[in-house]
Amino acid sequence: MSTAGGIGTAQETAQRPEPGTAPPAARVRALRKVFGRVTAVDGVDLDVPAGSVFGMLGPNGSGKTTLIRMLLGLTRPTSGSVELLGLPVPAGLPAALPDVGALVEGPGFHPFLTGRENLRRVAAVEPRLAARDTGPAVDAALERVGLADAARRRFRGYSLGMKQRLGLAAALLVPRRLVVLDEPTNGLDPAGTREIRAVVADLRATGATVLLSSHLLSEVEAVCTHVAVLKQGSLLAAGELGRLLDAVAGGWEIATTDPGPALRVLREAGATARADGPGVLVEDGPDGPVLFAALVRAEVPVHGLRRHRPDLETLFTRITES
Amino acid sequence: MTSGSRVRRGGIAAALAAALALALTVGFVTARASAAPDLPPVPPEELVASVLEAEPAALAGTVAVDNRLGLPAIPGVPAEGFTDGTSTARVWSDGEGRGRLALPRPDGERTYVRDGTVTWAYDSADRTATRIPAREHDRSGPAEGDPQAAAREIVGKLRDTSTVDVDGTTEVAGRPAYTLVLAPQPGERTVLREVRAAVDAETRTPLELTVLGAGPEPVLRIGFDDVTFGPQDPALFTFTPPPGVTVEDKKFEDKGLKDKGNADKGTGPDAAAPGRGHDPDRGGADALRTVGDGWDAVVVGTVPQGRGPQATGPQATGPQATDPQTTDPETSDQRGADRPDLSALGTPVSGPWGTGREITTNAGSALVTDDGRFAAGAVGTDVLGAALQQ
Amino acid sequence: MNRTGAPTAPRPVSWGRLLGAELRWVLRRPRTWLMLVLLTAVPVLMAIGIVLSDRPRRSLLAEVTGNGLTLPVVALSILLTLLLPLVVAVAAADAIAGESQHGTLRGLLLAPVGRVRLVAMKSVGVLVVAALAVGLVTVAGLAAGWLMIGPPAVLGADGALLTMSGTTLSPSGALYRIVLVAAWTLVQLAAVGAVALAVSAWTEHPLVVLSSVLGGLILFGVLTSIPALEPLHPWLITTGWGAAADVLRDPVPAGELVRSTLVAAGYLAVGGAVLMVRMVRRDA
Missing domain, CATH: 3.40.50.300 (P-loop containing nucleotide triphosphate hydrolases)
Known part of the structure; x- marks a missing residue:
């Protein structure tokens, strides 16, 4: 089939x-x-x-x-x-x-x-x-x-x-x-x-x-x-x-092998962040490039950084409950 | 929305189709009702004369009988046909004494064929063909077991004691007709109000006969539902007993035959009205006599062994013309064997004439005395009592 | 190509293909054949009963004794009172209500089979079942009547059927009467079918159709037995059904046969109109 x-x-x-x-x-x-x-x-x-x-x-x-x-x-x-x-x-x-x-x-x-x-x-x-x-x-x-x-x-x-x-x-x-x-x-x-x-x-x-x-x-x-x-x-x-x-997107996903220091650096930079699986999820705070620069300066290994997108379920819940 | 108009159009078309269907059906079912036609006026006496003088017509038609005589059910005699209701018959006549009469039942048919020399009666119920000598039927026959003969006879009998009038025109079976009305003259002691006959304007053949009693509804109506005048297929007036059918010969002396003969003659309808006693054929072995004449004629006699008054009472013979049961040989045999129990009929009465029971119907009454005498007519029981004493 | 870039709409499926599909479906249905076999057995059982028993009195069956060619007429007349209308009702119930119940009506509309064509296709399907039923009863009656009972004794050169009026009919004359009553029966059944299809278009429960037809027949029977309702009687389709026996009279009284045919045509028209209106509007 x-x-x-x-x-x-x-x-x-x-x-x-x-x-x-x-x-x-x-x-x-x-x-x-x-x-x-x-x-x-x-x-x-x-x-x-x-x-x-x-x-x-x-x-x-x-x-x-x-x-x-x-x-x-x-x-x-x-x-x-x-x-x-x-x-x-x-x-x-x-x-x-x-x-x-x-x-x-x-x-x-x-x-x-x-x-x-x-x-x-x-x-x-x-x-x-x-x-x-x-x-x-x-x-x-x-x-x-x-x-x-x-x-x-x-x-x-x-x-x-x-x-x-x-x-x-x-x-x-x-x-x-x-x-x-x-x-x-x-x-x-x-x-x-x-x-x-x-x-x-x-x-x-x-x-x-x-x-x-x-x-x-x-x-x-x-x-x-x-x-x-x-x-x-x-x-x-x-x-x-x-x-x-x-439209409902917000925050950044940062892939790193060293989440502990990363969280500290991000918080110092004024971001609201939490560990999310192997990486870190920034829910609020400065824009992506700013965060990236801060992490690089602190010599935290960054494998990737991308816009965080909610899944459809989040979207659906938000739409139907608003 | 286009869908709306499309659907609406479909709906309208369908509604129109339904309305058309309804209109067609209504028109067809009610086609029998029609307005009074315009006909040149005719003096009553002239109309009566033309009815009595008209040649018997060759015709084919369907006759309907509406019976509201209100006859009681008689124990031992099948109820159908005697009791109130509607029945139909099909008649053919060649106008020269040959005729055919078919009395259909849902499950069979009784057929009479008068071929000019003998009358055959065939009943599909027992597949019996009965040959009846012509003598009984020289004056009237099954083919005239229809409004024609019935009305002619009644008009002839009653004209002297009636006021005769023409009450406009009507239409019967699609043919324009005069309405001839015979009402009893003052002094006639009858329970009947009037007798109406619809007379075909062209052939002067009576097409419908209506007997009115005290009530608004006719007590009896015999009339053509449809009729066609014209020569008929001669094969209709011959009868060959088919293979496998029992053939019986009836002799005039036979009691059963008399019943049959009366029915065959189709004189039932006229018997519903008075004047039956004038019939010379009628006296026979039962020594019937008629007291009085015209509307208040009373038939007086004795109840013979094995014959119930239902067979001789004038009213009772009314529906016989179209009733298959009455003329059923089995019923005749039954009559010959045991007399129907009449004790349950009517109400006990007594008078100067003795004691007995009275039976009243919508078109007359009958008295049966305990000692076996009886009187019947289109009159009240007081007239009957007086007749018994004469 | 039209403005939407679609390939031009294909021509609708031909009538022949549409009716072929419907008939294949009708005739593949096991219950269709079960009913038809049962119907076919009735004249045979009647013939056996007549051979084994005395001639009944006061029954149309009496005509069949020793007069086998009347069997198809009598069988049709007796079956028309209940079984034949029920067979037609079952076919009509399956045709629309049953298809709706199975969700297949949707499929037909989406194919697309136009709604008017759908009505025509379903009507033909029911009519074919009715024709098969009448045809099988007639042929079975003819065969059983001829083989098991035979024509009246001492068959003359032209005496195959003894009428209720005491005349005999030639084989061709008898066949003409039999064909006449079969055609008349089919018209009556078509009227029943049209009404049943109209009911079927209003429901998706086949049993509703069956009980409506059965209930209607019973109701008409009750109404017929009430003398006060006599003005109503000519309008009841069942009133005319006694006319089947009229083909056994000689000459054939056309009156009631014609009248009942016209009444049936009225039922057919009204049933057909209701069916069409409903099918154009109904949800599937």
């Missing part, structure tokens, strides 16, 4: 858009969805840049899935507008959806059919596949997600992870310009999770946009270029992952 066989051909059909110049893969404006008395999505404006790996973060019930469902035309918005691959939803769905692969709310298949039959049914209604190509495409997709051996077993006997893989196979049956994965690692073991990461990386390499939602921060941090944070239906933050992290 690490080599996305069918994905490589995506370049033949889909031009790789230059990030920033191409229209966003998805765009929502003032999007709202109310279920009875519950506002699931509350006035969200969001662009998913073409070519990005876009992670949607948020606790359960924050509106991630509802937002995705409105994006794909599965749920009608209460108000607001949606564009998918530059086409309005729902009028443009017939033209847009063939280029979209999606795994939403878990894999949906019929228990009485085998994995292969289930995929054949998906392939039969796939406009991008000619009738004669459906068989080979199904076999290739099963091979890619590692289900070739289980292809003739009924879906009802599949484990959670196998079901998830079959769902992924259905989403990636043909090369896509946008792949939407809603909680893709649900039910997968660590190896499966790594495979998903590899798939996402492959997709990105072909120029496809990936929109994935998750409540697992480490997963998003590992693969995403962009993130959006949702809480109770509202968008709290959205943008390039690096920039978001920089």
Whole structure:
């Protein structure tokens, strides 16, 4: 599954858009969805840049899935507008959806059919596949997600992870310009999770946009270029992952083999510092070059100095709790 | 949002489709109700004369019978057909004495075919074809077991004791018709209010007969639901007993036949109205006699062994014309074998004529005395009592 | 290439491919075949019962004794009261509510199969199940009636079926009546199917569809038995279902057959309209 066989051909059909110049893969404006008395999505404006790996973060019930469902035309918005691959939803769905692969709310298949039959049914209604190509495409997709051996077993006997893989196979049956994965690692073991990461990386390499939602921060941090944070239906933050992290960045990480003297020198220079693993973390005080000069003057061995960036979890905690 | 207008358009289209479907269904179900047509006025006497003189017409149609006579259920006799309800019959006539009458049941059918020489009665329940000699039916036959014959006979019987009027026009089975109304003249001691007949404007064939009692609803309505005038397929008026079917011959003397014969004649509807006693065929071995004439005629007789008054009482024969049960040979056999228990019927009464039980219905009443005499008519029990004493 | 740089949208999947996929799915479903086999067995069991027992009285089954070609008509008439509508209801329940329950309706919409095309595809699927059911009952009835009971005794040159009116029909005449009642039954079932699909579009629990159809049949039965509601009776689809036996009368009384067909068309139109409105709007 690490080599996305069918994905490589995506370049033949889909031009790789230059990030920033191409229209966003998805765009929502003032999007709202109310279920009875519950506002699931509350006035969200969001662009998913073409070519990005876009992670949607948020606790359960924050509106991630509802937002995705409105994006794909599965749920009608209460108000607001949606564009998918530059086409309005729902009028443009017939033209847009063939280029979209999606795994939403878990894999949906019929228990009485085998994995292969289930995929054949998906392939039969796939406009991008000619009738004669459906068989080979199904076999290739099963091979890619590692289900070739289980292809003739009924879906009802599949484990959670196998079901998830079959769902992924259905989403990636043909090369896509946008792949939407809603909680893709649900039910997968660590190896499966790594495979998903590899798939996402492959997709990105072909120029496809990936929109994935998750409540697992480490997963998003590992693969995403962009993130959006949702809480109770509202968008709290959205943008390039690096920039978001920089915005909350502060302090310096100093790699040294001699942390004791280093701490003393830094404190004399007026910095708030503490030992952090093998090195030292400066949380506040003078700028990096000043600290570096002081350490060199005191003949403390310095192996490296770089800006300290918080991890996504810190960022997420800060955003959601502020 | 474009999605909104798109969806709205779909919704409107679907709503229109639903409305159209509803309108079609309503129109079709209520198609029978229609306005009174414009017809040139006709004097009542002329209308009566034209009805009595009109040639029997060749036709095919479906006849509906709405029975609200309010007859009691009689123990030992199947209830269906006697008791209130709706039934239908299909009739064909060639206008020359040949005819066909089909009385459908959900699970079978009883068919009468009069081919000009004999009448065949076929019952699918026991796959029996019964051949009935023509003699019984020279005057009327199954094909006229319809509003035509019934109304003609009644109009003929009642015109002398009635005020006759034409009450505008109506439409029956899609055909314009005059409404002929016969009401009892003052002095007639009947419980009936009036008899209405819808007479086809073109052929002067009665299309519908309505008998009104004291209540607002008719006690009996016999009329065409649909009718087509014109020559009919001659094959309809022949009957060949199919293989595997039992063929029986009925003789005129046979008691069971008499029941059958009466039903075959389709005289049921007219029997619901008074005047039945004028029927010369009717006397027979039971020595029936008629006291009085016109609306308050009373049939008086003795309850014969093995025959219940339900078979001879004028009201009781009303629904027979379209009732498969009544004419069922099994029922006839049953009658021959044991007399229905009448003790549960009606209420005990006594009078100068003796003691017995009275049975009242929406269209008349009957008295059965403990010593086996009976009287029945479209009248109150006081008239019946007086008739018994005559 | 349009302004988004996307390859031009592909042509939608052809109707043939769409319907083929739907039919393959319908016919791969084990319960479809279980129901069809059970239905096929009914006329055979009826034939066995008739051969082994005396001629019943006051039952449409009495027509079949020694008159085997009436078996398909009688079997269809009896099965139409409950089993055939239930088979159609099961198919309709699986078609939309079942797909929704399994999450596969989503997949079809994302393929994308347009919502209007989806309705057409699902309707054809249900109609095919109904047609298979009617066809199998008819053929099984014909075969069992002919082989186990046979035509009326002393078969004349043109006497294959004895009508309730005491006339005989030629083999071709009998076949015409049988085809007529089969087609009429299919129209009635199509109406039931349209209503069941409309219910199916409103729920994601197939059992709701089944119980609605079953409950509807029972409710209609109760309403029919209440004389005070007589004005309502012509509107109940079940009222016309006795007309199946009319093809065994001679000449065939067209009135009730036509009326019940029009009522069925009304149910079909209303059910279809509700189905379409709901499917265009529903979440998947």
